[in-house]
Amino acid sequence: MNFRLTALAAAAMMAAAPALADLVVPNLSYRTGPYAANGTQYADGFNDYFTLLNERDGGIGGERIQVPECETAYNTEKGVECYESTKGSGAIVYNPLSTGITYQLIPKVSADGIVLYTPGYGRTSAKNGKVFEWVFNAPANYWDGASVAIKYLLDQNGGSLEGKKIALLYHNSAYGKEPIRTLQELAEKHGYTLTEIPVDAAAGQEQKSQWLQIRREQPDYVIMWGWGVMNQAAIQEAANVRYPMEQFIGIWWSGSEPDVLPAGAAANGYKALAFHGVGQDYPIYDELQEHVIAPGKASQGGQHVGTVLYSRGMYAALVISEAIRKAQELSGTAAISAAQLRDGFEALDITPERLAELGLPDFGPPITMSCENHGGSGMARVQQWDASAGKWNLITEFTEPDQEVLQPLIEEDSAAYAAEAGVTPRCS
Amino acid sequence: MDQLLYSAEVVLNGLMTGVMYALVALGFVLIFKASGVFNYAQGVMCLFAALTLVGIMNGQVPFAPLLSAITGNRIGTFGFTVPAALAVLLTAVVMVGLAWLINMLILRHLVNQAPIILFMATIGLAYFLEGLGDVMWGADVKVLDVGIPQGISESVEAWTHAVFGYGFFIDRLDIVAAVVATLLVAALVMFSQYTRQGRAMRAVADDHQAALSVGISLRFIWVLVWSIAGFVALVAGIMWGAKSGVQFSLSLIALKALPVLMLGGFTSIPGAIVGGLIIGVGEKLFEFWVGQLVGGATETWFAYVLALVFLVFRPQGLFGERIIERV
Numbered sequence: 190m191n192f193r194l195t196a197l198a199a200a201a202m203m204a205a206a207p208a209l210a211d212l213v214v215p216n217l218s219y220r221t222g223p224y225a226a227n228g229t230q231y232a233d234g235f236n237d238y239f240t241l242l243n244e245r246d247g248g249i250g251g252e253r254i255q256v257p258e259c260e261t262a263y264n265t266e267k268g269v270e271c272y273e274s275t276k277g278s279g280a281i282v283y284n285p286l287s288t289g290i291t292y293q294l295i296p297k298v299s300a301d302g303i304v305l306y307t308p309g310y311g312r313t314s315a316k317n318g319k320v321f322e323w324v325f326n327a328p329a330n331y332w333d334g335a336s337v338a339i340k341y342l343l344d345q346n347g348g349s350l351e352g353k354k355i356a357l358l359y360h361n362s363a364y365g366k367e368p369i370r371t372l373q374e375l376a377e378k379h380g381y382t383l384t385e386i387p388v389d390a391a392a393g394q395e396q397k398s399q400w401l402q403i404r405r406e407q408p409d410y411v412i413m414w415g416w417g418v419m420n421q422a423a424i425q426e427a428a429n430v431r432y433p434m435e436q437f438i439g440i441w442w443s444g445s446e447p448d449v450l451p452a453g454a455a456a457n458g459y460k461a462l463a464f465h466g467v468g469q470d471y472p473i474y475d476e477l478q479e480h481v482i483a484p485g486k487a488s489q490g491g492q493h494v495g496t497v498l499y500s501r502g503m504y505a506a507l508v509i510s511e512a513i514r515k516a517q518e519l520s521g522t523a524a525i526s527a528a529q530l531r532d533g534f535e536a537l538d539i540t541p542e543r544l545a546e547l548g549l550p551d552f553g554p555p556i557t558m559s560c561e562n563h564g565g566s567g568m569a570r571v572q573q574w575d576a577s578a579g580k581w582n583l584i585t586e587f588t589e590p591d592q593e594v595l596q597p598l599i600e601e602d603s604a605a606y607a608a609e610a611g612v613t614p615r616c617s
Numbered sequence: 618m619d620q621l622l623y624s625a626e627v628v629l630n631g632l633m634t635g636v637m638y639a640l641v642a643l644g645f646v647l648i649f650k651a652s653g654v655f656n657y658a659q660g661v662m663c664l665f666a667a668l669t670l671v672g673i674m675n676g677q678v679p680f681a682p683l684l685s686a687i688t689g690n691r692i693g694t695f696g697f698t699v700p701a702a703l704a705v706l707l708t709a710v711v712m713v714g715l716a717w718l719i720n721m722l723i724l725r726h727l728v729n730q731a732p733i734i735l736f737m738a739t740i741g742l743a744y745f746l747e748g749l750g751d752v753m754w755g756a757d758v759k760v761l762d763v764g765i766p767q768g769i770s771e772s773v774e775a776w777t778h779a780v781f782g783y784g785f786f787i788d789r790l791d792i793v794a795a796v797v798a799t800l801l802v803a804a805l806v807m808f809s810q811y812t813r814q815g816r817a818m819r820a821v822a823d824d825h826q827a828a829l830s831v832g833i834s835l836r837f838i839w840v841l842v843w844s845i846a847g848f849v850a851l852v853a854g855i856m857w858g859a860k861s862g863v864q865f866s867l868s869l870i871a872l873k874a875l876p877v878l879m880l881g882g883f884t885s886i887p888g889a890i891v892g893g894l895i896i897g898v899g900e901k902l903f904e905f906w907v908g909q910l911v912g913g914a915t916e917t918w919f920a921y922v923l924a925l926v927f928l929v930f931r932p933q934g935l936f937g938e939r940i941i942e943r944v
Contacts, residue, residue, distance in 0.1 A: 221748070221867040225756035361914040387914035391872060394861055395637075396915060397630050397788075398904040404786055405623060421758060425861050429768045431787050447758035451862030455768070485689025489682060492691050554634035 211255040212248070212525065214239065214509060217285040218323075219317040222262035224417045225524035226447045227498055229489070231286055232258065234502025236488035237481050242510060244480040249513050250523040254511050265289040272297060273440070281527040282306055282512075284505050288364040291324075296610065298323045298536035300387065304534060306512075308505050309334075309441055309464055313367060314602035316564025319614040321603065325534050327508070327556050327565030329464040329590075331414075332598060334440045335368035336590035337462060337569040338412055339375045341438070351380040356408040358399060358415070358423060361387035365414045372412070374594050389413045393419035400426040413439040428455030434574075435460070441569070443582070449574045457576035460584070464569045465503040465504045467581045467605075469495035469609060473503075473548030497581060504553060511547075523615035535560050554587045567595070622783045627905045628898050633791035635897020636798045640853040641874040641890040642881065643801070644846040650884045651822045654726075654735045658743035660805040661750075662712075662847055662870025667709050667854030668750045668883040669758040682755040700762040705851070712847030713840075720840045728835075747868060756865065760856040765793050794856045798890070801852060805845070805886055814841060822884075872917070876924035878912040882937025891935060901922045 216235050217226030239254045240333045257278065259271035268290030272283060282304040291311035298305045307315065314331045315324035326328055329337075343350055357372055359365035369385060376383045384406065386399050393415070400423075403411060411432065413423055420443045427437050435458045439448070444461020463557060474495065482491040493499040516525045516533025527535070539556040554568035568587040575582055608613060644659045656662075670938040672679065676695040684692045699707070723738050766789040774784035809815035821838045831833060854863070857870055873896075881892025900916040900923070908915040927935065 220756055221751055221865075223864070223869060225751065225865055226758040229756050310633060315812055385913070387912065389914040389917045391869065394870065395634060395859065395873070395916070398627075398901055398908070398914075400631060401623075401786060401905075402909075418861055418864060421864075422861040425767070430786055431769060447862070448866075451758060451760050453817055454761065487689065490685030490687075490689055490691040492682075492685060492693070523702045594855070 190523065199231075205585060211253045212254045212280075212281060212513060213257065213275075213279045214284075214506075215271070215278070215280050216256050216258045217261050217271045217290065218258050219261050219263045219286070221260060222264065224263040227417060227442075227445065228263060228286060230445070230447075230498035231291055231502035233335065233488035233491075233493045233506075234499035234504075235506045236283070236502075237494070237499075238503045238506035238510070239493070240486050240488070241477055242480050244484070244486060245476060246498045249510055250517040252517075252523045254510070254513075261285065261287065263287055263289075264518065265293055267615045269293050269297070271526070276301060276303060281510055281530045282519075282527065284308075284509070286310065288312075289303060289362070293364065295324055295566055296319070299610075299612075301306070304508055304512075304530050306505065306534070308508065308594070309501070310364070312606075314599045316562065316567075316608065317599055317603035318561050318563040319603070320607045320612050321563060322615060323531060325558065326565040327537075327558055327563065329556050329567045329569050330564055331364075331367040331440070332595050333564075333567030333590040334462050334569060335412075336370040336567075336595055337360075337439075337571075337588050338438055339372070339379065340588050340591065341571050341585060342410055353381040353410070354384065354408040354411055355381050355407065356384045356386055356402075356403055356411045358386045358388060358411055358413045360393070360415050361389050362417055364416065364442075365390075368412075368414055370598060371595065374598065375591070378591075378594060388415070388419050388423070390419070393417060394422050396422050396426050398431050400432075403427075403432060404430040409436065411437045413437065415443045415448075417542050417578040418542060421451045424449060424456050425452045428452050429461075432460035436570070438462070440558070441501075444572060445580070446581075447498075447577070450579075454576045457572055459574045460571055461574075461581075462509075462569045463497070463572045463581075463583065464553060465500055466549070466583065467495075467497050467500055467572060471549050471552060476548055500552075504549075507547060507549070508537070508556065511539055511543070534558055536544065561592040567592070619783070624902065624905065625781075625900045626783075626785045629785060629787060629792075631898035631901035633787065633876075633897070635894035636791070636795045636890075637853075637856060637871075637893075638873045638877050638896055638911075639890045639893025640794065640798055640801075640856060640894055641870050641884065642877040643798075643855065645871075645874055645878055646881075646883060646886055646889045647849065648842055650886075651818055653732055654724075654739065655732070655883070656846065657736060657739040657871075658746055659846065659850060660744040660868040661746045662715075662850035662863065663854040663857065663870065664708065664863070664867040665715070665746050665854075666708055666712055666847065666851035666869060667677070667761060667858040668754040668759070669865050670704055670708040670763075670851065670855065671706050671761050671858070672754045673699050673856070674701060674761075674763075675759075677754065679753050679795070683752050685838040690813060698893055705763070705855075708851055711846055712851055713844040716840050716843035716847050719843055720836060724839055725836060743868070747865065751865070756820065758917045759858075759863040761855065762864050763855060763859065765790055765855075765859050765880055767859065769777045790856070790859060797852060802886060802890060808845075808914055814838075818842060851933075873920070876920040878934070879921075879924035880927045880934055882934025884938050885928075885934070885936030888934055888936030896920050896923060 216233035239256045259270040284306045291307050308325045313330040315321040439461040441462045449456040481487050512533040516529045520529045537558045554567045567590045570587050571585040572581040573584045648656045676697045681692045734918045770787045770789050773787045778784035789861045875894040881888030903919045
């Protein structure tokens with residue numbers, strides 16, 4: 190009896206654990222809890238891209254990619270538990286889709302020597318590879334987003350924001366507070382007045398006070414740093430107080446379909462930043478249809494294919510897979526380690542031609558990273574919601590952020606972290 | 618003068634928001650009053666009711682996300698839609714069924730247990746219902762359109778502009794919510810005062826043993842009360858869901874009901890309404906006058922501080938029954 194039980198347990202463990210020869214890329218997802226609507230779409234895109242590589246190409250360089258999912262519910266403690274429970278499986282990279290979890294994991298991955306990839310979220314100053322050896326956040330970070338938003342507004346106002354009033358409506362959390370310093374610095378440079386309006390994360394559904402304030406003060410523009418229900422409630426309230434949607438711009442985490450659909454036609458014209466393309470008008474979707482969706486291998490039956498967050502999850506998987514490819518090329522081995530993957534990220538060069546080869550022409554900005562630069566160019570573009578067609582339209586080209594303002598902030602913040610964590614800067 | 622007008626607008630909107638809080642608090646009061654159970658799952662019941670309503674209206678296949686994940690094929694809808702009124706009726710039937718199941722599977726096994734045990738059971742129920750709703754209807758944000766108007770009331774704006782020189786903002790959805798809440802409370806009062814079942818419900822609320830001794834079925838009353846609380850949850854779910862879509866954050870609105878209950882008392886229907894209004898106005902005025910001086914986002918914690926201040930002077934809440942235990 191004992192032998193049988195042991196054999197059964199061993200069999201179960203072997204079935205559950207990834208095969209030793211595979212590359213392991215855990216998917217720390219959230220399909221439950223208040224942010225499930227967002228997390229599900231992102232996780233599906235992330236899974237499906239690796240499924241495509243496994244089914245069409247037999248993996249990367251002959252190595253299949255295992256993507257074990259672990260549910261975090263967007264909860265920092267659970268996210269750390271997921272990391273601890275999966276890192277022993279040979280995980281080489283994590284992408285937890287949560288700034289809170291990222292902050293907790295930075296010291297852990299630094300100690301364990303595992304790559305942390307946080308595209309468009311996490312700790313902004315992780316762009317400085319001299320201090321954050323294991324963390325990468327290309328193609329863009331929060332401060333890039335804030336700067337690109339202001340550049341767009343400059344463009345809309347003939348190059349001057351002198352005397353304009355801009356309100357920042359933000360999620361009252363570490364995530365939401367990220368752009369404040371940058372927007373303050375940019376206010377000094379461009380002469381606009383910044384009003385900061387926090388929305389309590391636990392009460393995101395009720396924003397009457399915030400929108401009464403906006404109605405009274407009539408800022409020229411509202412920039413939103415929201416997530417989850419805060420976005421939907423804000424867009425509905427903006428419509429309720431008749432705030433012009435064309436003057437309302439969200440960060441990329443406030444610019445997906447679930448954010449605008451509840452407000453219906455009233456959300457028409459709302460804008461958001463984006464660091465990747467949207468929709469299914471890319472050749473890769475034919476490949477996905479043939480190798481993943483039609484054979485019934487799509488995550489959750491492929492119900493979110495082509496949405497903004499699905500595209501973002503897919504794009505994150507693409508960047509990771511290209512870094513794996515580069516690491517294999519540099520090391521001359523297919524079964525790479527996390528340290529070799531870090532080298533792959535630092536040598537990554539995703540050109541427009543390479544993106545086109547991958548079936549996603551003009552989908553994202555070129556990404557070039559190095560030992561010093563873990564954040565790429567920081568370029569982003571603006572998209573606008575067309576409610577009648579039910580789709581996002583890209584209305585600008587990729588725009589570079591104001592590195593003159595951002596670089597000193599990144600140096601300052603990363604230096605503070607280095608002093609606090611006792612990190613000796615590298616890349617010399 | 619401007620500040621005075623702005624304050625008046627804030628008070629008006631606070632009252633409207635308070636009604637929305639009270640709608641959630643009512644469900645808690647009904648169950649606590651009749652059975653002494655603090656139903657932690659009331660917020661999740663709002664979510665479950667709203668999810669079911671949208672699912673029925675859209676003709677969605679129950680458990681479609683699960684079936685899609687298992688089969689790998691996209692399974693969505695039956696291909697028909699259901700009119701809002703019929704869908705509300707069908708959802709109410711589902712909530713009655715849920716009440717019966719809760720009684721059969723949980724409550725009847727816990728008769729005579731300490732209140733804390735029943736409270737713990739409702740915590741388990743909350744997590745179960747949240748998971749069930751997710752598996753049944755999916756985690757997507759769902760658009761709920763039952764025809765309730767939204768957006769600024771232009772007539773109120775025009776009238777206040779003509780009188781005060783400043784047009785007040787009032788959301789039409791909040792006006793509808795206020796009317797619905799008034800009708801709901803009137804209906805609940807009529808039911809409990811003038812119907813046999815209502816009187817039985819009050820008898821159980823007053824004294825379980827005495828009610829049993831005159832032949833009132835405790836189980837029937839509990840099913841009845843949970844059904845009514847389920848219906849109230851449906852109404853609250855419709856109002857909140859229409860504001861910003863039906864999604865899992867809906868279950869968190871219970872957090873807004875707690876200070877209302879602390880203030881109004883756990884056993885009083887008028888208390889839930891008055892408590893809601895005081896919390897709504899209090900938090901909005903505090904945010905307007907003080908919030909901007911201290912960095913904003915004061916509403917959540919201020920509601921609890923306000924409730925705690927009331928508790929110091931009236932532990933049973935404004936309208937709650939004073940507990941007197943004689944030795």
